[in-house]
Amino acid sequence: xxxxxxxxxxxxxxxxxxxxxxxxxxxxxxxxxxxxxxxxxxxxxxxxxxxxxxxxxxxxxxxxxxxxxxxxxxxxxxxxxxxxxxxxxxxxxxxxxxxxxxxxxxxxxxxxxxxxxxxxxxxxxxxxxxxxxxxxxxxxxxxxxxxxxxxxxx
Numbered sequence: 001x002x003x004x005x006x007x008x009x010x011x012x013x014x015x016x017x018x019x020x021x022x023x024x025x026x027x028x029x030x031x032x033x034x035x036x037x038x039x040x041x042x043x044x045x046x047x048x049x050x051x052x053x054x055x056x057x058x059x060x061x062x063x064x065x066x067x068x069x070x071x072x073x074x075x076x077x078x079x080x081x082x083x084x085x086x087x088x089x090x091x092x093x094x095x096x097x098x099x100x101x102x103x104x105x106x107x108x109x110x111x112x113x114x115x116x117x118x119x120x121x122x123x124x125x126x127x128x129x130x131x132x133x134x135x136x137x138x139x140x141x142x143x144x145x146x147x148x149x150x151x152x153x154x
């Protein structure tokens with residue numbers, strides 16, 4: 001379990017989701033989050049296993065590694081995703097990510113806001129306490145501009 005950088009208390013890997021269930025999930029996420037003319041998602045997904053005491057610090061994903069869209073499927077534990085405007089930090093929004101939910105960051109949400117998963121001690125959605133357990137997320141990204149899109153059918 002690692003604990004430095006943007007993410008604390010986690011394990012991660014990249015995987016190609018092949019087979020029936022993985023392929024079906026990829027197609028559903030691609031339809032919802034990467035409609036044409038957007039570049040399709042990369043063939044490898046980022047799988048993030050966040051421990052109950054882990055969290056994701058505020059950050060904006062690098063444009064060197066991913067394109068205009070980031071989409072995540074949340075599994076196991078509910079969590080709170082906080083978006084904070086980089087130029088006006090008083091502008092912020094909390095989103096409740098229930099298990100099985102999909103979030104999509106593109107446009108202003110992708111480039112002009114930080115995003116973070118709140119630690120358990122700060123995990124509130126309005127007046128509701130959202131206790132954090134182990135959270136797994138499957139994160140889809142498309143290629144940055146200048147890189148060839150993934151081959152069809154991957």
